[in-house]
Amino acid sequence: MKHREFWMRAASLIVAVGALGIYQANALQWQRAEEANQLAMQRAQEHNAAAQQAVFDTAADYQDGTYAGSGEGFGGTVSVEVTVSEGKLADIAVTAANGEDAAYLDRAKQIIDRMLAAQSAEVDTISGATFSSTGIKTAVQQALEGAKK
Numbered sequence: 001m002k003h004r005e006f007w008m009r010a011a012s013l014i015v016a017v018g019a020l021g022i023y024q025a026n027a028l029q030w031q032r033a034e035e036a037n038q039l040a041m042q043r044a045q046e047h048n049a050a051a052q053q054a055v056f057d058t059a060a061d062y063q064d065g066t067y068a069g070s071g072e073g074f075g076g077t078v079s080v081e082v083t084v085s086e087g088k089l090a091d092i093a094v095t096a097a098n099g100e101d102a103a104y105l106d107r108a109k110q111i112i113d114r115m116l117a118a119q120s121a122e123v124d125t126i127s128g129a130t131f132s133s134t135g136i137k138t139a140v141q142q143a144l145e146g147a148k149k
Contacts, residue, residue: 062087062147068095069143073108073135075099080136082143089119092140100132108132115140 062084070079076099083091092112097105108129115121121140126133 061149062089062144063149065147067143067146069139069141069146071135071138071140071142073097073100074104074129074131075101078132078135078139080139080143082140082147084147089116089144092116092136094136097132097135100135104129104132108136111136 064084064086067082067084068079069082070077072078075097077096078094078100079096081091081093081095082089083093092115094105094109094112100108108126110126110129111123111133114123115137121137121144123137125137
């Protein structure tokens with residue numbers, strides 16, 4: 001009986017020590033993963049800050065005025081007017097898109113808000129109106145080439 005109780009306690013102690021060892025190994029893994037996540041987040045924040053500064057610096061390189069550009073959309077040429085005020089993109093208007101399907105063009109015009117928010121023509125196209133939004137994007141890029149100082 002004494003031996004049985006001893007072995008039961010010894011087995012319990014071994015199980016407890018093993019569980020603590022496994023917990024410690026996992027805790028170290030979790031800590032390393034957390035440190036890696038924090039480092040990745042810091043790098044992403046630094047990258048975003050640099051990208052925002054680059055957008056600001058690029059926008060400051062534009063001369064005030066209204067500039068025209070054109071690009072090929074789904075149904076033909078898309079023409080735009082880009083207004084720059086205080087070195088920033090102030091307005092983008094589609095002035096002609098005669099060959100474009102009205103539904104696709106309306107959807108593609110969502111890219112204008114994206115470009116104004118980013119202060120750049122370097123934004124993703126609109127899904128479901130890829131060619132039409134690419135035409136607007138290309139036209140804005142062309143117009144901004146004329147706006148560079």
